[in-house]
Amino acid sequence: MSSSPTIGTALVTGASSGIGAVYADRLARRGHDLLLVARNAARLEELAVRLRAETGRAVEILPADLQQPADVARVAQRLREDARIRLLVNNAGVAVAGSATAADPARLDAMVQLNTVAAMRLAVAAGAAFKARGGGVLVNIASVLGLAPEMFNAVYAATKAFMLVLSQGLAAELRDSGVRVQAVLPGATRTAIWEGAGTSVDALPPEMVMEVDEMVDAALAGLDAGELVTIPSLPDVGDWSKLDAARLALGPNLSRNRAADRYRAGARAA
Template structure:
């Protein structure tokens, strides 16, 4: 059923399938108009037609490869200039599951370009416009491997650690200016990620695989509750709270003039 309340426009990257397509459905039903960004125009058109019929929202399709500089610049321009945009969902990403030594470094360069560089540029395009209006939401899709990098390919895990760290920094810097920043950390999800990475999702133990619908519904519930980091599969939120508290406590210890005594070094003073 269409939601008659207009909440502005949400721009969603990687929105032709999986998590991005579910975000498109859920946000349209919440009253957002949409700008759908992905490489596959045929899929985008089909999704736009379906959601327009189901919700009555205005939906624009922007075919773009975020690894192509011209396409990325086009999406940045939209974010800078379209004053109707109130939400950015940075969902587009490239996955990798093979060990580092079994992976083509050129493929890892492409992964870094999309998962880190493109996400950063889109955030830089959206944030100033949101700040100027005193409101806006940025949702960055990270991954649990950002905090458990041993689980999959190290470059992929590192790229998602970047996404989580950037989100936390943005929360610190931009929340006082009226922006909402959320990092979403899915675990194994039933999307094309696995097949594109060389391992069909059907080969995974099914008890560890969440549907993209459950991921997005939990993420939006977390956003509604004011969560800064949402981990849909984590059953006890206190586990993350304790982890974050320990990190923040350690940060107060990360300054000083002398190395720890455990290194057995002679203590010297500055000249």
């Protein structure tokens, strides 16, 4: 197993199951001590006991509900103050399936609070803390739906687009600081998030669904390769490179002192 770019304590959110639990397992085997964050303290402790026994690493649990601002503030404070923490896997999230316009607004609010507000608070706290420590790794779990919002609930897709853009912006801000940023964009992955969203992953074609172990292993390979954006299922990384290059090519024309001719011509005709 490869070593992570920066060895130290890894804080993993949403660590009680699914993607977070597999990250915890893999990072412990790479030599990291762990600080595991999730709501379910019993599941966290069960995972911690297993990983201590199997890897010999120090594993601490920090039960927290990241839909509650006070708990987010508590975890962010730990990121800022605990100099041992050198890696954050910003993974906690929920989904809502179906039409956004027909969804319960309270469920959408709760999803935005966890997927964007809490994730942003932790990412910013980690970025500032790692910069002050001279290095660290910030891994933000986004989704391919941030690139394909037509395929699922619009608000969920928007929260994942937020995570991608946040990662790109923080990577630019933290360039040359010793802090690495990675956005991971999984496709459909077999985890319990589907049940919580009110749908079943088994409704998708099997060829679209990746097992969680394979997804996390691919994401870590992307981290080892120095990728800013990792899309585990994308066969040709050049496709992402072309998309990103096209985005950057828009830059000189995104903000100018005159409207484009096609809009000015229309105004004169009116």
